[in-house]
Amino acid sequence: MLHAILAASDPTFWLPRGASTVSGDVDMLFNIVMWICIFFFVLVTVLLLLFVVMYRHRPGVKRSTAAEHSTLLELTWTLIPSIIVVFLYYYGFRQYMNMVIEPPNAYEITATGKMWQWSFTYPTGVETNELHVPVNVPVRVILQSNDVIHSLYIPAFRVKKDVVPGRFNRLWFQATDNGQYDIYCTDYCGTNHSTMRSTAVVESQADFDKWMKITIDTNNNLPPVQKGKKLYMTQGCAQCHTLDGTRLVGPSWKDMWGRTEQLESGPDIVVNAPYVTESILLPQAKIVKGYPPSMPPFQLKPADISALMEFMKSISSHTSAADMMPTTGPATQPAATEPALTGSTTQK
Amino acid sequence: MTTAAQASHDTDHDHDPGAVHAHIMPPRILLGVYGALVVLTVLTVAVAYLELGKLNIWAAMIIAVIKASLVVLYFMHLKYDNLFNGVVLITALIFVALFIAVTMMDTAEYKPNENQPGTRVMMTSQNGG
C-alpha cells in the first residue's frame, strides 16, 4: 500500500532523473521521508488552523479550561517520533553503507580537483576534463585535490564526496543509462567555484573503448601547437593566463613569447625557452614586475613543456617565422632549434 | 547554591547580614598540599626516565590529574565550596573529554604519510571510509 503511494509520487518532480544503481533506493528513501514530512506538516498545520478557528476569542463565551498536562499524551508524542526516527536512521544507514562499500574490481579513475576545474585520469594514463565511463560497469573514483577542498557531485548518480587535500576520499557508482550528466563542485573553493563544472559521459563499453583509443592516438601524434593548447586547457593554465590579452592573475599568453619584460629584481629578461621552462618548474625564481608570485610549480614532462612553448609561439606576434616549428609530426622530439639571439638574459 | 539563595532570601537572618561565610584554609593543609605537589613533580620527572612504553603517558597523566585535583580541592577551596561550582568544572572537563574522544575517532581517515595520491600504495591502505 505504501509502495502504491510511493509509486504514485512522481520522483522527477523533486530529484532529477536517476541514472545509477543506487539512485532507485535513494529516491525511494527520499520519498518515504517526504511523505512522513508531509503527513506531520499537514497534521500540525490543520490542527493549528482548526484550533485558531474553533477556539478564537468570542466576547461572552466562557470556556472551562482544559487540562494542563497529560503524561499519556506526552509519552505518545515522544515515543511515536522516536520510533519513526529510529526507522529512518536504520534505513538511511543501511542504504548509506551500500553507497560506501564498493564492489570489487571496479574500473578506477582518479579525479583531480584544482582551482577551478576537474581533470580525470584513466588507468591508460589519459587525462581529460570531462568524465567518460562505460555503462553498467562499477566505477571507483579516487578523489584528490591540488589545492583546496572541492566536492565532486553528480546529481543523476546521487553521489557526492568532498575532495580533501591530504586525504584520499573516494566514491563509486555504476551508471545504468547512456547519456550526459552534470558534474558540479559543491564545496566553496574560491572565485570561480561556480564554473567548476563538467560533464559525465556514459556510453556503451564499445563506444568507451573507441573513445579511449582515439584519445590515446590523438595525444600521441598531436601537432605540438594543438597539444600545447590541449595542455593549456587540461593543466589549468587557463585559470590565470588568457589568450585574448586580458590580464588575470598571470600575464596573458597573447604576444607574450619573445617579449622583453622587467623582473621584480630589476634586470630585463626575454621570454624564451629557458625562462619559460624555469617559470614552469620553479615559478618563484624570476617574477615579472607587477605580477603576484602566486603560481604553483608544475612538474611537466619535457615534451609537454616544449609543446606548451610551441603553443605560446603560435599566438605571439613577437616570434619570427624562424621560431616556429613545423606544426606537423609528433612533438616528442625536443625543441632544439632555438636561435641564439633571443636567448640571452640581458643584465641592466 | 541553594543555601546561598535561602540565606539571601530569608528575611530573618540569624546572623549578621554583613558577614560572608567562607572556609579559611589552615596553614597545615596549605603546606601539606604544597609538599605533595613538589614530591609529585619530582616523581613525574623521574617516571619519564623509565622505560614503560605506552604506560609512560598514562603514568604522567595520572600524576598530573592527582596534582590538579589537589590544587582544585584545597588551593581553590572546592572541597568546601558550593556543589554547583564543582559541577561547572566537571562539566567543562567532560565536554573537553568528549570533544577530544569524538575527534580522535576520525584520525584514522587522515593519511599524513602518503604523498603519491592515486597510486596502489595509497589505495590498499585506504578503506572505503
Add this chain to the structure above:
Amino acid sequence: MSSTEQTLAADSHAGHNGHHDPHLAHHFDTPEQQYTSGKLGMWMFLGTEVLMFGGLFCAYAVYRHNHPEVFEYAHQYLDRKLGAINTLVLITSSLTMAWGVRAAQMGKRGLLVALLLLTILGGAGFMFIKTIEYSTKWREHIFIGSGNVFYESNPETKPQSVNGLEEEALHINEAKPETVATVKVEPDVVDPNAGTPDAALIKPPNITPAGLSEKVKAGVTERMSYNSLVKQDQTRVYTFFAIYFFMTGLHGVHVLVGMGLITWILVRAARNEFGPTYFTPVDLVGLYWHLVDLIWIFLFPLLYLIH
C-alpha cells in the same frame, strides 16, 4: 566608568532599605549572595578557559596520535630541567596565593601584601625562565613558520639565508643528497646557447632539516636521530614546535594577565580595602591564578616529558 557606577549604586541604595555596605551592589540582598554569585561567575569563566585550552589539547592529541615519532624526536629540543624548575616556581606561587587568600580572609593586611608580592615574583620568575627557553629556540632557529630550521623546503617560501648555517647546510647537502628536493631541469628543452637558468635559484633552499647548530646536533645524536624519521615526518617536525609555542605562549599570556590582576589586588590590599567581610577580589584572582597553575601542570609532562 567606576565613578559613574558609584553614583548609580548610590542613588539605587537610596530606594533600597537595608545596610549601606559600600561593596554591596544594589541588586544583591546580602554580601553573602554577592560573594557566592561572584564565585559562581568565576568558576564558569574558568570552565570556559578549560574548554578553550581543551581545543589545543585536542590538536595536540590528534597530532601526537598521527606522528608519535615526530613528537618523540622534537621534544628532545626542550629543556627538561628548566621545565621542571618552572613547574616548581609556579606551584610555589600558587601556595603564596592560596595563603594570601587566607590572610585576606583574616584581615592580616601586612601578610597579604607580602604574599601577593611573592606571588607576583613567582610569576615573574616563571616568565623569565620561559624567556630563556624561547631565546635559545630563537637562536637555534627553531620557531614557527618560514625560517624555521625544520621548515618544509617548498618553493613557495623564499630561500632564507640563516646566518652561520650555510656551510653546514652545504656539506650536509652533499652528505645526504637524498634529503635534498632537487628540481629536474631537462637539458634537452633548455636552449644550450642561452645558458642554463640561474643555478642559485633552481638549487633548493639552503636550509635543510639537518642544518642545526653543532650544540643541538650533539644533544640530539645520542638519543633518537633525525634520519630515523620518515621523509614526510622530517619536514613536519616543526609542527610540534608550532603546538609547543602556541600552548606555552597562550599560557604565558595568561600568566601575564594574572600578574596584572594580582598587582591590582596588591594596590587595593595596600589601601586596606579587604577584610573578613569583603575579600571577594582576592579570592577570585586567586582562583584564576590557580587555573594558570593547573594548565601548566598538564602542559609540562605533555610537552617536556614525552617518552
Add this chain to the structure above:
Amino acid sequence: MSAVTGPISYHGPTPQPQRASSDNYLNHTRGVMSWAFTLDHKRIGLMYMIGILASFLLAGLFAIMVRTMLWHPLTAEAGASQGALNSAHDLYNHMFTLHGAVMVFMFIIPSVPAILGNFILPMQLGAKDVAFPRLNLLSFYCWVVGGVFFVYLLLSGVLHAMGFNVPGGYGLDTGWTFYTPYSDAKAQGSVVAATIGVFILGFSSILTGLNFIASIHMLRPRGMGWFKMPLFLWALYSTSLIQILATPVLAITVMLLCAERAIGIGIFDPARGGDPVLFQHFFWFYSHPAVYIMVLPSMGIISELIVAFSRKHIFGYSFIAMSSLAIALLSFFVWGHHMFISGQSAVTDAIFSLITFAVAIPSAVKVFNWLATLFRADIRLKVPMMYALGFIMLFTIGGLTGLFLGTLAVDVPLTNTYFIVAHFHYVMMGSTLFAFIGGMYYWWPKMFGKMYNETFAHVAFWFVFVGFNLTFFPQFIAGTKGMPRRYASYPVLSSDGRPTHFVTYHRLSTTGAYTMGTGLFLVLGTWIQSLRRGKQAPPNPWGANTLEWRCPSPPPHDNFTETPVADDPYDLSGWKYVSEEVGWVYDREQAAADVAAHVAH
C-alpha cells in the same frame, strides 16, 4: 536545586501591577555618558537593540543584493569575458560571505539573548539587574568593538569588489565557515582580521551567557523554584549553557586559524602536514550548538506568547522545560552531521546521524505541547500571536526537512545544495526571526511604554510571512534538483541539453526576497510609528502573569519598588481586562471564580 523557601500562598500577595511613575529608566539619568557607562540592563538591552538591528539591516541588504545577482544566470555563455566574470564572481563571494557572517555572528546569535534577554530576564526574575552589571556592559562593548571591526572589514571588501577604492579593502571571501585550506592558503580576503573580529564577538557572547546563568541561579525571587520559572528563562538558561560551553572552542579555533594564516603553524593546512577536516571538527563543535543558541531562546519566547494570547495555562510545562535542556546537551554531539561527505569515518557518520535524529524528538515535543496549549483555549490573534503561529508552521517545515539531511543516504545528494540553504533559513530565519519580531511586539509596550498600530503590524506580518515562504520554498526544489550552494553563476542547460529550470526557482526566490524585505521595512515602520505617536501602554497590556508585567511600563531604574513574590507564571486566573488605557488588572473575585471553575472542571 530549588530556591523555594517555606510555603507560599498560591497567589502570594496580590500581583497587582505597579502604576507608571514619571521617573523611568529612560529618563532616570540624562546625558550621553549616563548611557555609555550605564549598568542598567534595560539600557544595555536597548543599546544592543540599536546595534543588532543595524547589523541586521546591513546583512539583509546584502541578502537582497545576492538574490538580485542570482536573477541572471551570469554564465560565460552569456558572452561575458573571463575577466568580467571573475570580478562578478568575486563580488558575489564577498557579498554572500558578508551576509552569512554578519547575520550569524552579529544578528542571530546575539539577537534574542542580548536584546530581549537582557531587558526581560532580570524583570522576569523580579530582580533589579543581572548578576554582573559591569560584565554586562563589558559584553556590550566587546560586541561593539568586534562588530565595528568585523563589519568594516567585510564591507570594505565588498565595496572594493564593486570598484570603489576604500582603505584596507580586503574583505573576506571564505564564506562564514572559514574552511581551510582555502581560508589559510588561498583566500583573497584578510582572514586574520576577520578571525580577530569573530574572537571578540565570541567573548561578548560568553560573558552574556555567564551573566545569565549566574543571575538565574542567584537572583530568583521568593516563590520561584526551578519549576516555577517562566519557560523563556529555561530557554535562556539552556542557551547560556551552550554559549559558555561551546564558544571557547570557537575562540581557540579562530586563534589557530589566525596563527595559521599569519605565521603558518600548519595545524589545518595539508601542505604542512595538517588536516583540513580537523578544522571542520573544531569549527562545527561550536557552530552546530550555535544553531541552537539561535533557536532555543526563540522557543522560549513562543511559549510565553502562546500562553498570553490563548489565555490558558501552558500544556506540559516540565516537558517543554526539559526539552530545552535536552536539546542544549544533545546539540553538542551532532556536529559531525555537517561532515557526512567530508570523508570522516563511516562509524563517526553513523553515530552523528543517530544523535541528530535524537534531537528531533525534543523539538517535536515542544511543537505538540504548543498545539495542546491552543486546544480549548481562548485565542486572541494579536500581532505577537500571529508571529508565534507563523513560527510554529515555519519551524515545523525547517525541523521536518532536517529529517532528509539526518538520513545518511538522502543527505548525500542533498547536502551542500540549495536544499541545505532553504533548510537552515527555515530554522534560523523562519524560526528565530519570527520569534524575535514576535517577542519585540510582545514586550514593546514594556520597553517603551507605547502601543503600536495593530492593523499596520498585521499587514507587515503578512508581507513577511508570504515573502519568506516565496523566498525559501523554491530553494528546496532547486536543491533537490542539484543546484549547489554558493554559486555565483548557474547553468541554464544541463549537459544533455535539457533546461535545468534553475532560473525559474531563483527568480521566484528573488521575488520573495523583495517581498520579505518590504515586509521587514514595514515592521520597522510600525515600531517607529509607535515611538512617535503610539498610545500610552498600560503596565500589563496582555494579561500575562510573568513578573515583568508587574512593574510599570516603561519600568523605573530599579524595576520594582518592592520585590514581587512569584507564583505559577502561567496561571492566568484572576487577570481581568479593563480597558485599553488600564490594560489587565488582577481581581480577587475573578481569581476565586476562575479557580472554582478550574476545580469544577
